[in-house]
Amino acid sequence: MNNIAVNLQAVQQQIYQAEQQSKRERCSVKLLAVSKTRSANELETVIKQGQIDFGENYLQEALDKQIQLNNSQVIWHFIGSIQSNKTKAIAENFSWVHSVDRLKIASRLNEQRPPHLSPLNILVQINVSLEHSKSGILQHQLMSLATEIEQLPHLRLRGIMGLPAPTTKFSEQQKQCETLASLYNQLKQSQKTIDTLSMGTSNDYQAAIAAGSTMVRIGTAIFGPRTQ
Numbered sequence: 001m002n003n004i005a006v007n008l009q010a011v012q013q014q015i016y017q018a019e020q021q022s023k024r025e026r027c028s029v030k031l032l033a034v035s036k037t038r039s040a041n042e043l044e045t046v047i048k049q050g051q052i053d054f055g056e057n058y059l060q061e062a063l064d065k066q067i068q069l070n071n072s073q074v075i076w077h078f079i080g081s082i083q084s085n086k087t088k089a090i091a092e093n094f095s096w097v098h099s100v101d102r103l104k105i106a107s108r109l110n111e112q113r114p115p116h117l118s119p120l121n122i123l124v125q126i127n128v129s130l131e132h133s134k135s136g137i138l139q140h141q142l143m144s145l146a147t148e149i150e151q152l153p154h155l156r157l158r159g160i161m162g163l164p165a166p167t168t169k170f171s172e173q174q175k176q177c178e179t180l181a182s183l184y185n186q187l188k189q190s191q192k193t194i195d196t197l198s199m200g201t202s203n204d205y206q207a208a209i210a211a212g213s214t215m216v217r218i219g220t221a222i223f224g225p226r227t228q
């Protein structure tokens, strides 16, 4: 087996252990393979291992790989920041969008989602670290944006996404993950369709799973360090 396949198995094993340690059900955490900057061949390696959910940040790069792979089993998640001139292609070519942070973008995705496709799954991105460089809404803005998104018939609001500030301190990771988890639980009380807390990267997925993440987004730990 090559490195990528070995890494994928190790990550799957770590997720399983984290589920057990926090007394969570087996398979309660979905693995999203973050494949930005990776070649179609590298994706193919993990597809062969049964990985079907992929997260991409850059639209053109993702569309190129979708054509190269030509595999209708793959589930594509858009996780990068969204400019309004990109919404049409995103609405047409992805099943999930994790990075919705304003109503204008949600409305465009709703209008541009082809009616023959199932509703586009939406996560609202929360800026939990309060870094100015990060996109995402502030916590107190969530309920009103969620209420507006719920009115849009071609979208299905599934939950929230957060990208905690990078830190190797477990207690600091925990604190940010718990903030996101409590926000998620609040949203879940108000809506039956809410079932996804997208939280945790290579750096902090153990803390994220302990706090209640249902989807971890992992790039580096599977594919190795990015050079770009």
Ligand SMILES: *Cc1c(COP(=O)(O)O)cnc(C)c1O
Pocket (backbone or CB within 6 Å): 034, 036, 057, 079, 080, 163, 200, 201, 202, 203, 217, 218, 219, 220, 221
């Ligand atoms: C790149 C990226 C990831 C993956 O980060 P790794 O550290 O490579 O695991 C996760 N989420 C988002 C939003 C990203 O842009």
